Amino acid sequence: MxxxxxxxxxxxxxxxxxxxxxxxxxxxxxxxxxxxxxxxxxxxxxxxxxxxxxxxxxxxxxxxxxxxxxxxxxxxxxxxxxxxxxxxxxxxxxxxxxxxxxxxxxxxxxxxxxxxxxxxxxxxxxxxxxxxxMEKIICVKNLIIDTEKHIVTINGDPIELTYKEFELLKILSENRGKVLSRNLLLDEIWGYEYFGETRTVDVHIRHLRKKIGDDKLNEYIETIRGVGYKMK
The missing domain is CATH 3.40.50.2300 (Response regulator)
Incomplete structure (x- = not known):
């Protein structure tokens, strides 16, 4: 044991x-x-x-x-x-x-x-x-993330994400309620060689928000000014 x-x-x-x-x-x-x-x-x-x-x-x-x-x-x-x-x-x-x-x-x-x-x-x-x-399936309101099959649906409709967008959504969802800095996200998803290139994260977050219909409502991803992002 x-x-x-x-x-x-x-x-x-x-x-x-x-x-x-x-x-x-x-x-x-x-x-x-x-x-x-x-x-x-x-x-x-x-x-x-x-x-x-x-x-x-x-x-x-x-x-x-x-x-x-x-x-x-x-x-x-x-x-x-x-x-x-x-x-x-x-x-x-x-x-x-x-x-x-x-x-x-x-x-x-x-x-x-x-x-x-x-x-x-x-x-x-x-x-x-x-x-x-159960841990392979993450639910955030109407957003369902199957981390094993790499499938994301919202209100039952499938969402097409790139690999990096999926990984970004996954890490935010797994740490729901926690603020994740841009540099932490860069290191976890893109690797340490991207350290400091925070615009990469911002661009992917913008694309991700648009795909999940969050670009106007801000229901899911919250921007923490000067720090990073968190999943609500």
Whole structure:
């Protein structure tokens, strides 16, 4: 496992021995582990910590695991948060409901710790794949940039851009809200040998704005006088 970034797993169960068992084994695998014994607190913990996956018991005191799953996936920030449900064999209807509400997998009690770890690794791999796929598509209002296929559309209509125009639009979109200096853009897109030739950037920005219909409305690209540009 990459030690630069240890994944954080939140385990929610009202049985202390299960929490301790899972914590001990997940920490041996190199994960950060957070523990919680009720549904209400689990939602606060997801809000206040960078949680990568939740192991969630369905039968909790107070707020059930089903309700936790439902509430988390109603929040845009957590709608893709991976959840593995812990269920008893008798809870088949709840298990189906949990999967319909967006849980990624389930495991029945009593469970094998090795199987749980394998399920966690598999769900995290799938989640990372989804995230990478999402990162290849950048959306800015009605502007859609497919960074892998080099396709740009606005309101569904394709826009023809040169390679440099595309790279300029991509770097501005990836750093939306940040001011990028002309010299930084020159260095990133044209190479250091162009350093100081800032008019090159201005000309390409002008062409880019015209092609995306931003030359009059200024909806997308903002000029920061004396510095550079930023994507709104």
């Amino acid at each position: 990459n030690q630069k970034y240890k994944k954080t797993i939140l385990v929610v169960d009202d049985e202390e021995h299960i929490l301790e068992l899972i914590k001990f084994n997940l920490e041996r695998e190199g994960y950060n582990v957070l523990l919680c014994d009720n549904g209400e607190e689990s939602i606060s913990m997801v809000h206040n910590n960078a949680v990568d996956l939740v192991v969630l018991d369905l039968m909790l005191p107070g707020m059930s695991g089903i309700e936790v799953c439902k509430r988390l996936h109603r929040i845009d920030e957590f709608e893709n948060l991976p959840i593995i449900m812990l269920t008893a064999k008798s809870e088949e209807a709840d298990r189906v409901l949990g999967l319909e509400l967006g849980a990624d997998d389930y495991i029945t009690k009593p469970f094998s710790v090795r199987e749980l770890i394998a399920r966690i690794k598999a769900v995290l791999r799938r989640s990372e794949g989804r995230q990478e796929s």
